[in-house]
Amino acid sequence: MGKWVIETNNLTFGYSKRTAVFDKINLRVETAAIYGFMGPNGAGKTTLIRLLLGLLPHHTGEIMLFGKPLKANRLEILSKTGCLVEQPSLYENLTGRDNLNITCMIRGLQKDSIDRVLQMTGLTDAASKRVDAYSLGMKQRLGLAIALLPQPELLILDEPVNGLDPLGIVEIRELLIHLNREYGTTIFLSSHLLSELEKLVTHIGILRKGELIFQGSAAELDAIQQHQSTVMIDTDNNHGCLQLLKQDYPAISLVADRLHIPYGDKETIGDLCQKMVLAGFRLYEVKTDHHDLENIFMKLTSN
């Protein structure tokens, strides 16, 4: 297998011939990544996940998983892939363990994995409880336990934290990080809320109106974030500093009695501060107002 666990080439799909949900998507998900696939409601995330799992019939372009075309290798590929698409379908009147037993029977899997996945998802103590007594977070974890039964190399999860309370979100996040670090599982997950995934993902793809408008590492998105930041400075005489600096730094301004300058690079900030100090001004505060990722996401996905 090459570098990519998931690769699409010019993937184009529409539910009807006239309207494409997306057009020529080139997704690249590398081995052992946690790839957050983001986009506003209706952007096409679930549709793309269904295509990756071979659940929608017609598309143009290519879908490759584990370096092989999905069409010709679907069974082999899916045997190495665990998935959770929206809510897990569970037998609510049975226990958690029975749900896992049934899945093993249906999919022809060894039952000796059951204790392992219960333990991984923190459900060992609740295994003999009926699922209708589970919280939403526990049901989601059971859905994940089912997805983990075949010891997948790749997990594809559609909105795995949707509807969970903050504690449930933390639980799922920790579990996914553990799976990734401990077993090297590649995780591809979608969400319409960047803030939920920010602390989890190593790579990000942002879908807007059928177009992949950003794809790269979380660090690359951070760099974009930094370039949209403002440096705010407070001194004993902000007006005096403005006069001193505006010749060399025309972008500097005075806003609410603070000096504001668009973030350029570290050296520029160092030079600015040095000039002020050498001119006899006292610096009280230098801080960078980072736009958080949520803001950048909103900017990227709005018109």
Ligand SMILES: Nc1ncnc2c1ncn2[C@@H]1O[C@H](COP(=O)(O)OP(=O)(O)OP(=O)(O)O)[C@@H](O)[C@H]1O
């Ligand atoms: N079965 C279907 N038949 C026709 N159109 C559909 C079908 N499923 C989804 N769509 C349309 O395709 C587009 C993409 O929907 P999709 O559910 O993939 O988006 P999404 O990004 O997952 O949204 P959400 O975050 O709300 O789940 C939407 O315009 C939706 O109305």
